[in-house]
């Protein structure tokens with residue numbers, strides 16, 4: 001089997017892998033702490049027999065906030081797992097769009113990066129262009145409409 005990530009040395013891959021695993025551990029550890037905090041919170045809630053609607057509303061906002069934060073963490077965790085999977089398969093470090101090699105510096109800074117810097121930049125540019133295009137399209141339409149009158 002051809003090793004797709006042969007442009008990275010084993011040492012470089014190892015360096016990124018350590019980073020990914022450390023991030024993963026940090027996220028998983030926080031999960032355990034959260035669970036402990038949850039147990040504490042439940043205990044407090046059980047003790048206060050009279051529930052204050054204001055407190056409840058606050059708790060709901062907090063839960064919603066935590067959930068949003070959590071889903072971002074889960075998203076990142078998934079990307080970490082994907083990157084680790086790619087390392088195992090030997091397909092790590094290749095751009096999702098153009099298959100070109102993502103630079104080691106970029107991978108070290110963002111081990112979960114899926115696009116090379118060129119594709120990332122052009123994706124961002126496309127986003128901007130689409131926005132401008134949409135605006136100029138609607139602008140063009142009003143002009144044509146006016147001309148037709």
Ligand SMILES: [Zn+2]
Nearest residue numbers: 095098116119
């Ligand atoms: Zn690319």
